[in-house]
Amino acid sequence: MPDPKTSPALDRSDSRVRHDEGISGAVRAFVDRVRSGDLGMLPVAVGLVLIAVVFTSLNPVFLAPNNLVNLLFDAAAIGCISLGIVCVLMLGQIDLSVGSMSGLASAMVGVLWINMGLPVVVAILAALSAGAVMGLIYGMLLNRFGMPSFVSTLAGLLAMLGMQLYILGPTGSINLSYSSPLVRFGQILIMPAWLSYALAVVPGIVMLAQGLRTMRLRAAANLSNAGISVLIAKTAMLTAALLIAVIYLNQGRGVPYMFGLFVLLVVIMNYALTRTKWGRSMFAVGGNTEAARRSGINVNRIRLSAFMLCSTLAALGGVLSAARLASSSQQAGTGDVNLNAIAAAVIGGTSLFGGRGSAWSALLGILVIQAISNGLTLLNLSSSLRYMITGAVLAIAVVVDSLARQSRASHGRA
């Protein structure tokens, strides 16, 4: 092993590469990335600021802490569905039936729990299993018969909508008891202030510890590091942003447990996608299926896992929305639920073309969608206008995705 003090780091021996070090280097690398079309979270951040400014100027209630708390309650259910959509989009597939799946799951909870008197946990588990089975079916249709997911999930959409209407029967709506833990979870339960502050600090600590560990390992392996200043700056920014958000929300009711659950799922999914072999395989199958197959990846199993995750998360989203609305009705999962979930993933930066995306896009995307919907509701606009505006935002997001993709291609960044 060469002496690290005298010889250049292992990854710094080629003179053609510019080496970004310190905070200025990190900023320069970020600007380069954005210029080449790797926009990352930038459009969403800009979008959120724009939305906040516009709606607050039209109705100051928009930025009131309690309105934002409501917004987070509403975001959790569709956010879960969107998180599943990220998985299938990652493979370049689509699931159009997530809305119906969530509706069916919500109906199952109502029927099994209220009408048949089973324990609520059993009802929820049954709904989640139904999701897993549905995903398994889509995956097998794709693997065995090469049926495009576009078609199979469209068929599933109709079938599950029918099933939802069938099991709800002629009354069409089941009310869930307001005093039950499930509905309280969906409507009332808020983290105590100390817990929300603690949770706001934890990500920074984890990030710092992880970063220091990586730096130590890289230094030991004679690899370069971006420098401790970048790490500290990132940690400080993250912690400050989270603390400000939590302090602001605690001016109102506080941080909903339901939103906490959603963020936890996002964090787990992010870890799975970026730090495990399964996640690497997901990216590979989405980027080049044949290459993935030839490197020994079991493509069929990856597809099954993605569709099963998507449908199960859609079912979970259905359960959460039943909890939020305190009812299982024929309307659950219909209307714009489907497209909002897909739009959120795309707006958040997951590509429709496969191979690019992140779990965070579900979180950021759903905040945008929910903020628009919430703001328009505050303005007392009818749902007709809401649909049109959400449609326009989705169109813009897809255009941005396509343009960024072309720019990446011309800058040689896939």
Next chain:
Amino acid sequence: MTSQTTAQEPILRLRGVSKQFGAVSALSDIELDIHAGEVVALVGDNGAGKSTLVKVLAGVHQPTAGSIEFMGKPVTLDSPGTALEMGIATVFQDLALCENLDVVANLFLGHEIGPWALDEVQMEVRAWTLLQELAARIPSVREPIASLSGGQRQTVAIARSLLLNPKIIMLDEPTAALGVAQTAEVLNLIERVRDRGHGVVLISHNMEDVRAVADRIVVLRLGRNNGVFTQETSHEELVAAITGASENSVSRRRARKLEEMEQ
């Protein structure tokens, strides 16, 4: 080199291998031996069965008849995974790289270190070590494949096939899309791989490349063996073996040119 290794047991021995697609016999009765530390070139015209043979050895297609012996034991190559595990690595003509992933991710695709918590540091170190052993000139292993040139991609694909320390690596047309300098780089790479003690199967249409690096040249014609040659074999003989006759369009053209020159 050839004379001393042929005395040993070959790593891979094919006897009477045939492959039929419906009524078409793509391969019939193929015999092939590959030893450690030698480059065997597989040449032949379009449709001679080169790619089918490679796919049989890579586990993509299953032979309809015949036996394959690996390290002296009869084996069945029923999937790409089996062939890889056994120690037969293939670099396909289209390279099969994921453009959206970086060099490290592509090198370790399907064989990541730490399935539940990827060890990025160790993977990066091994990637650099491997690339340096091959004297490969990749500026950064954290760039996506899309930003690399054709020759660099070829290098990554070859490096990836070496990652699992295979006994044999097969290269399907590695120089077809490359410029002069890059071709020379890849040929150097092939020699370095051979000197590491791997058996190399090289498929190419380019006779110059073949004669530059191959220890033995195996000619296929219409799905059958049509002779084994060495670097010393003349161009005419090789072309005759490939096309199946000493009287063919290549020899006629050459004769015509010669006549013109003499006039």
